[in-house]
Amino acid sequence: MLSEYFIERFGLTKKGADNLIKGIIYTSLQNISFMFPVGLYAALLYIWINPLIGGEIIDPNLGMFIVAILIVLGIIFALSWKQYHFVYNTTYIESENRRINLGENLRKLPLSFFERRDLADLTSTIMNDCTDLEHVFSHAIPQLIGSIVSLIFVAIGLLIFDWRLGIALLWVVPVAFLILFISRKIIKKGSNIVMADLLECGDSMQECIDSIRDLKSYNYEDDYYSKLVRITSNIEKSRIKSELMSSVGVITGNIVLKLGIISVIFVGSYLIMNGQISIYTLLIFLIASASIYNPVENGLLFLAEILIMDNKIDRSKEIERQVIEGGLIDYSLDGYDIEFKEVNFNYDNLKDVLTDISFTAHQGEVTALVGPSGGGKSTLSKLSARFWDPVSGTVSLGGQDLSKLDSEKLLENFSIVFQDVVLFNDSILENIRVGRKDATDEEVIEVAKLAECDEFVQKLPEGYNTVIGENGELLSGGQRQRISIARALLKDADVILLDEATSFLDVENETKIQKALSTLIKNKTVMIIAHRMRTIANADKIVVLDDGKIAEQGTPDELIANDGLFKKMVDLQKLSGEWEI
Numbered sequence: 001m002l003s004e005y006f007i008e009r010f011g012l013t014k015k016g017a018d019n020l021i022k023g024i025i026y027t028s029l030q031n032i033s034f035m036f037p038v039g040l041y042a043a044l045l046y047i048w049i050n051p052l053i054g055g056e057i058i059d060p061n062l063g064m065f066i067v068a069i070l071i072v073l074g075i076i077f078a079l080s081w082k083q084y085h086f087v088y089n090t091t092y093i094e095s096e097n098r099r100i101n102l103g104e105n106l107r108k109l110p111l112s113f114f115e116r117r118d119l120a121d122l123t124s125t126i127m128n129d130c131t132d133l134e135h136v137f138s139h140a141i142p143q144l145i146g147s148i149v150s151l152i153f154v155a156i157g158l159l160i161f162d163w164r165l166g167i168a169l170l171w172v173v174p175v176a177f178l179i180l181f182i183s184r185k186i187i188k189k190g191s192n193i194v195m196a197d198l199l200e201c202g203d204s205m206q207e208c209i210d211s212i213r214d215l216k217s218y219n220y221e222d223d224y225y226s227k228l229v230r231i232t233s234n235i236e237k238s239r240i241k242s243e244l245m246s247s248v249g250v251i252t253g254n255i256v257l258k259l260g261i262i263s264v265i266f267v268g269s270y271l272i273m274n275g276q277i278s279i280y281t282l283l284i285f286l287i288a289s290a291s292i293y294n295p296v297e298n299g300l301l302f303l304a305e306i307l308i309m310d311n312k313i314d315r316s317k318e319i320e321r322q323v324i325e326g327g328l329i330d331y332s333l334d335g336y337d338i339e340f341k342e343v344n345f346n347y348d349n350l351k352d353v354l355t356d357i358s359f360t361a362h363q364g365e366v367t368a369l370v371g372p373s374g375g376g377k378s379t380l381s382k383l384s385a386r387f388w389d390p391v392s393g394t395v396s397l398g399g400q401d402l403s404k405l406d407s408e409k410l411l412e413n414f415s416i417v418f419q420d421v422v423l424f425n426d427s428i429l430e431n432i433r434v435g436r437k438d439a440t441d442e443e444v445i446e447v448a449k450l451a452e453c454d455e456f457v458q459k460l461p462e463g464y465n466t467v468i469g470e471n472g473e474l475l476s477g478g479q480r481q482r483i484s485i486a487r488a489l490l491k492d493a494d495v496i497l498l499d500e501a502t503s504f505l506d507v508e509n510e511t512k513i514q515k516a517l518s519t520l521i522k523n524k525t526v527m528i529i530a531h532r533m534r535t536i537a538n539a540d541k542i543v544v545l546d547d548g549k550i551a552e553q554g555t556p557d558e559l560i561a562n563d564g565l566f567k568k569m570v571d572l573q574k575l576s577g578e579w580e581i
Helices: 002-010 014-033 036-049 062-108 111-116 119-161 163-170 172-182 184-210 212-217 221-273 279-321 377-384 407-413 428-433 441-450 477-491 507-520 556-562 565-577
Strands: 338-346 352-361 366-370 392-397 414-417 495-499 525-529 541-546 549-554
Touching (some): 002 014, 062 119, 062 279, 119 163, 119 184, 119 279, 163 221, 163 279, 172 184, 172 279, 184 279, 212 221, 352 525, 352 541, 352 549, 377 525, 414 477, 428 441, 428 477, 441 477, 541 556, 541 565, 549 556, 556 565
Parallel strands (some): 366 525, 366 541, 495 525
Antiparallel strands (some): 338 352, 338 392
């Protein structure tokens, strides 16, 4: 069925495909209705020209003509009204649904997907591509198919009226479309070049905004500005090139269409000279050519636009085709021990990041992950919350294999404080309430005090109702981190993951927050990543990672006694603490 084809070809919903079909039908009927005035012109022309060619004088009934004109206008208006609804209104609703569906798909995808993908590319797909597709579904497809359908009906009528002039008028149409179809590879190639340049520009703009502080501090603004000028210049050139590549087929097709009028004149003149048709018949076909060729010219433009949109449709469908992590929603846990058993992991089948990892983080204990940078500590913590699945081996929580559990349901058991804090352009109250959306203001303020937020919040213009800007731009790094810790305190989950949770804090505030965290972690499974040895001095177990492997594990006292990598790290930090300028 046509509806199923549109769903598969363009990624529409069932309702969207049905509305598109209705839009095509009403566009076809609207185009046919535009031929009705041609019939009225023909009648008036016949009344006027008949006496000139030796016929009798016909007395026109003006009343009938006025009624006919009103009826024709009424039909055109009614069809245009319905066509507008199914072509435009329903398209914008479908576009809204497309964006929501893409967003819902992204929400359900594993977090590993976002670490592999360019976020500027995803944003462009949801916003820019969907906007461009709106025009395809509201203009290009209905008008193109509607033009073809209406052209078929009109062509049948003209061929019945006079098949010779009909062929002379219509032969150029398939030739024009064939020319454009042959040039489709050139059109798509130009579109791909533009898309690549736009993505590069988006990435560079985002990079510039994110790194503006460093660019200024190192007087690199002029160099970076030159880079942006070069990239935007490339976009301008690629757009011009793409337009030229598209216009080759479109312009050539339009030139061929003009030959249709010429062929009608030549054929019509020949037939008139041989007495086979009247001049009236020729004039009718010349008038009809204007009504026929205009939709065809638009159809050529719309076909070129559809060919360009293939790339954007494929990008949307790629997101929809991504495998959504499934898993059990209803399950029971035997406690909250996290166990790694012979776990191996790499990113996209490249070099192994973790190799043969086996240890258990017990409930009621603090397990610290330490080791040199790049050793795999953060990756290991992400595996414990199923941000990724291991390549081999198992990661389990309470005896349940994480790869078999629903990731959204699983994360209800986790409170996570990342090193890179993400805040929203909202009040401090709402930023902390992310931890538990049904928390009262009193509960939010209570955990904010435990996380040492209250002191700096009270100095803000509107206290806890102060809007802190995009990603908390009005706050310092330490203040942002304390809000993140307050979120974790508010959620109060059974598993706590702390990734350099106090890295931005001074010694005094770190000590105060550690007291608050000690309340949070009682009887819970805690995994902490830290480079400050004092942060993990009281950990129950330390797992030392080096180059993706466990170098040693045990209590702090056991590892110091072993005189291994952990002892070396402790000694180095002691030396750095004694360093003076």
